[in-house]
Amino acid sequence: MDLHNVIAYDIARDRSELMLDAGDAPVGGGTWLFSEPQPHLRRLVDLSGLRWPPITLHSDTLEVAATCTVEQLAALSGNHEWQAAPLFRQCAEALLASWKIWKRATVGGNICLSFPAGAMISLASALDATAEIWTIDGGERHVPVADFVRGVGSNVLTPGEILRSIRIPTQTLNSRTAFRKIALSPLGRSGSVVIGRRDDDGRVTISITAATVRPFLLRFADIPSAQELSHNLSRLILAEDFHTDAHGAADWRRAVTAVLAEEVRTELSAEEVLP
Ligand SMILES: Cc1cc2nc3c(=O)[nH]c(=O)nc-3n(C[C@H](O)[C@H](O)[C@H](O)COP(=O)(O)OP(=O)(O)OC[C@H]3O[C@@H](n4cnc5c(N)ncnc54)[C@H](O)[C@@H]3O)c2cc1C
Numbered sequence: 001m002d003l004h005n006v007i008a009y010d011i012a013r014d015r016s017e018l019m020l021d022a023g024d025a026p027v028g029g030g031t032w033l034f035s036e037p038q039p040h041l042r043r044l045v046d047l048s049g050l051r052w053p054p055i056t057l058h059s060d061t062l063e064v065a066a067t068c069t070v071e072q073l074a075a076l077s078g079n080h081e082w083q084a085a086p087l088f089r090q091c092a093e094a095l096l097a098s099w100k101i102w103k104r105a106t107v108g109g110n111i112c113l114s115f116p117a118g119a120m121i122s123l124a125s126a127l128d129a130t131a132e133i134w135t136i137d138g139g140e141r142h143v144p145v146a147d148f149v150r151g152v153g154s155n156v157l158t159p160g161e162i163l164r165s166i167r168i169p170t171q172t173l174n175s176r177t178a179f180r181k182i183a184l185s186p187l188g189r190s191g192s193v194v195i196g197r198r199d200d201d202g203r204v205t206i207s208i209t210a211a212t213v214r215p216f217l218l219r220f221a222d223i224p225s226a227q228e229l230s231h232n233l234s235r236l237i238l239a240e241d242f243h244t245d246a247h248g249a250a251d252w253r254r255a256v257t258a259v260l261a262e263e264v265r266t267e268l269s270a271e272e273v274l275p
Contacts, residue, residue: 003038011049015134020045020160028067028109031101047108052165061167064129066108070095073107073120082173084127087195090179091123094190094210108163111145114155116243117190117210121149125215126177126195126207129166136160146207146215152243175199178267180260181210184248191248192257196264198223204268206261208233211253213243223269229261 012018012026020026023042027033033044047067054068055076064073074092079085094117097105110120111131124131124145131148133141136158145166149155157163178196183189192211198204204220206229218232242250242257 001034001036003034003041003044005039006041006044008043009046010043011046013049015050015138018045018134018162019136022159026162028106028112029069029101029104030109031097031105032109032113047106047162057170058167060170062170062173063165063167064107065165066106066111066163068107069103070097070105070107070110070120071099071102073123074102084173084175084177084197087123087126087177087179090181091119091193094119094122094181094193096183096187096189107166111148111166112155112157112163114149114151114153116152116213117193117247118149119190119193119210121145121215122190122193122195122207122209124166124168125209125217126197126205127168127172128205129168131166132164133157134162134164140164146217149214151213172197172199176268178264180263182256182260189247192253192260194257194260194264196261196268198268206264208237208257208261211243211248211257212237212241214241216241224265226262226265229265230258233258233261 025041025044027044027046052065052067054065054072056063070092074089077085077089107120110118129145131143131145133143135141143156176198180194181190183191190210193209195207202222204223206218208216216237218236242254244250
């Protein structure tokens with residue numbers, strides 16, 4: 001939609017052009033920014049001109065630029081050297097948007113929007129990714145993505161800060177993963193996304209997103225029993241941590257999350273089948 005109150009659209013070419021005043025906002029893919037009125041905005045600053053490489057493999061981390069599109073991220077599932085590779089496409093598909101959105105929507109835009117159904121948040125939390133944030137004094141700070149989101153539509157960014165990238169430890173890419181998602185309708189927005197990860201040393205992480213107002217990570221030294229998992233779920237995630245909107249009521253989300261978490265636990269408990 002046209003944003004009639006926006007009077008300037010600038011394309012940033014380097015960091016010095018990322019000075020944002022009140023009434024300015026960065027544009028990732030713009031799929032959300034242009035989907036509804038933004039009466040508080042006067043200027044948009046497009047990040048695409050920064051030409052950040054979408055994906056960079058370092059010795060210990062996989063760096064995904066904030067401007068990497070959902071489509072580019074989903075393509076990482078083609079890397080058969082990583083056990084966790086299927087997760088990229090599974091999370092991309094959890095967005096349930098058309099290919100037009102996949103080509104434009106960015107990983108950074110999805111995370112900064114900080115909706116519970118932010119599937120890039122699900123992915124990054126489950127793989128213990130860290131967000132690199134560019135601060136307004138020209139520095140940077142790092143926050144686990146699971147702690148980046150503070151509530152529905154809110155996060156740790158202060159005015160003028162930019163999400164530069166997320167970094168996924170390469171170690172977690174070699175973990176076994178199990179993915180479950182549920183929505184109220186076949187093409188509905190996620191009501192709950194539960195992802196399990198079993199690392200080489202046997203440790204298990206279960207991430208809960210979409211059902212809750214922010215990501216929750218449950219950690220175990222080994223595969224938990226069904227009772228241990230259920231106990232930890234109800235001890236660490238309180239009834240008020242589940243949220244209600246058009247895509248599902250809190251009590252439904254709480255109930256289905258318990259079912260999905262048990263399915264994930266069972267899948268990760270099964271003997272690994274070698275190809
Ligand atoms: C059909 C359809 C289905 C959708 N389904 C979902 C869904 O299931 N789940 C969901 O969460 N969303 C969904 N969305 C909303 C949105 O399209 C996605 O969240 C998308 O990933 C947002 O990315 P973007 O790059 O287009 O963000 P933009 O619209 O460009 O930006 C979103 C917000 O983040 C800020 N921002 C962007 N990049 C940065 C950055 N690097 N640093 C700081 N701030 C930044 C912007 O200023 C803006 O406030 C859907 C949208 C459509 C049209």
